[in-house]
Amino acid sequence: MEDQTNENIEELFERFLPDEDARHAAEDIQKAEEILREHPAPEPAGELLADINSKIAEALSAEKAKTRKLTAYRVAAVAAAIIILVAIGVRFFEKGPAETQSPVTITLIRQAIWESEDISADQAELALLTDELEQIEGEILALRLGEDGGESSREFIELEMELTDIGGDFWKG
Amino acid sequence: MAERENLDRIIAGCKNGDAESFSQMVDMYAGRCYGYFYRLTGNRAVSDDLLSELFIKLVEKIGSFKGGSFESWLFKVVSNIFHDYLRAKHRRSQLLDAQKSQLQSQTSEPGQSDSDAIDKLQLQLNKLDADTREVIMLRYYSRASFREIAQMRSEPIGTTLSRVHRGLKKLRELMEG
Numbered sequence: 001m002e003d004q005t006n007e008n009i010e011e012l013f014e015r016f017l018p019d020e021d022a023r024h025a026a027e028d029i030q031k032a033e034e035i036l037r038e039h040p041a042p043e044p045a046g047e048l049l050a051d052i053n054s055k056i057a058e059a060l061s062a063e064k065a066k067t068r069k070l071t072a073y074r075v076a077a078v079a080a081a082i083i084i085l086v087a088i089g090v091r092f093f094e095k096g097p098a099e100t101q102s103p104v105t106i107t108l109i110r111q112a113i114w115e116s117e118d119i120s121a122d123q124a125e126l127a128l129l130t131d132e133l134e135q136i137e138g139e140i141l142a143l144r145l146g147e148d149g150g151e152s153s154r155e156f157i158e159l160e161m162e163l164t165d166i167g168g169d170f171w172k173g
Numbered sequence: 174m175a176e177r178e179n180l181d182r183i184i185a186g187c188k189n190g191d192a193e194s195f196s197q198m199v200d201m202y203a204g205r206c207y208g209y210f211y212r213l214t215g216n217r218a219v220s221d222d223l224l225s226e227l228f229i230k231l232v233e234k235i236g237s238f239k240g241g242s243f244e245s246w247l248f249k250v251v252s253n254i255f256h257d258y259l260r261a262k263h264r265r266s267q268l269l270d271a272q273k274s275q276l277q278s279q280t281s282e283p284g285q286s287d288s289d290a291i292d293k294l295q296l297q298l299n300k301l302d303a304d305t306r307e308v309i310m311l312r313y314y315s316r317a318s319f320r321e322i323a324q325m326r327s328e329p330i331g332t333t334l335s336r337v338h339r340g341l342k343k344l345r346e347l348m349e350g
Contacts, residue, residue: 012330060195
């Protein structure tokens with residue numbers, strides 16, 4: 001920004017007045033300011049300046065104390081905010097969704113059948129499996145109804161072995 | 174250029190709360206600010222108080238100076254302090270209406286009760302209206318350009334030019350008359 005030393009007063013007045021009037025106005029100002037320079041105001045007393053400097057020193061230490069207090073409050077506020085956030089975070093993770101586990105799938109039909117493209121052979125195998133399952137089902141029903149005439153525990157063991165064999169044979173293909 | 178760099182260094186020191194920088198600031202500007210207060214109040218005691226108030230205020234306010242012309246910024250603060258003083262004086266005179274004449278003699282009639290010798294300029298300045306006197310003093314003591322003064326006073330530059338010109342012309346006539 002320009003100061004008085006770089007200012008052309010005549011040019012400024014020319015924006016509002018004819019050239020001649022602008023020149024006179026600029027001269028009026030310069031001459032009157034010369035009068036002000038010739039009549040300087042009194043200077044502030046040395047004691048006053050010393051007093052001002054000591055008041056400034058007091059104000060500065062008060063200002064520093066205020067800044068320190070503000071900083072302490074800010075640090076305390078930030079620390080409190082962090083503690084609250086951590087507490088909320090801990091609670092959230094404690095109640096959060098259970099660890100996901102891959103679902104367990106059980107199938108009686110072995111993978112080879114699913115992947116096989118020989119439909120007729122697979123159909124025959126599935127039919128055989130179905131027959132065997134139906135037979136076992138019938139035997140279980142008979143056992144429950146007591147049609148075997150006793151020795152249930154031995155029958156159960158045999159049935160269990162039979163199931164194990166069927167499962168083993170089936171999975172072997 | 175070196176002067177500007179020196180001023181920048183002093184301002185930076187003041188912003189950092191350095192008492193020595195403030196002391197340099199006082200040395201640089203106390204005379205001009207005091208002259209402004211004295212020419213507008215005509216009273217040394219009041220000018221002493223206003224000058225003290227100014228530098229204490231600068232301790233709080235210096236952080237808000239964001240560059241540009243420091244002197245324009247400084248004299249805006251100076252001018253605000255003077256206006257605060259006028260407002261306070263007005264309130265005081267309203268509250269203490271019974272003692273109005275006494276208060277006015279102490280604060281609002283520049284020079285009349287001042288124990289200092291009143292120079293001719295002060296007497297003639299008092300014949301100008303308050304606003305013209307103020308803008309002339311602002312121009313003289315801040316050393317700001319007309320453009321800067323117009324900005325400080327939030328008025329068109331033509332208004333500032335016209336007011337200063339008419340005021341100074343009248344002052345010259347009074348001084349030479």
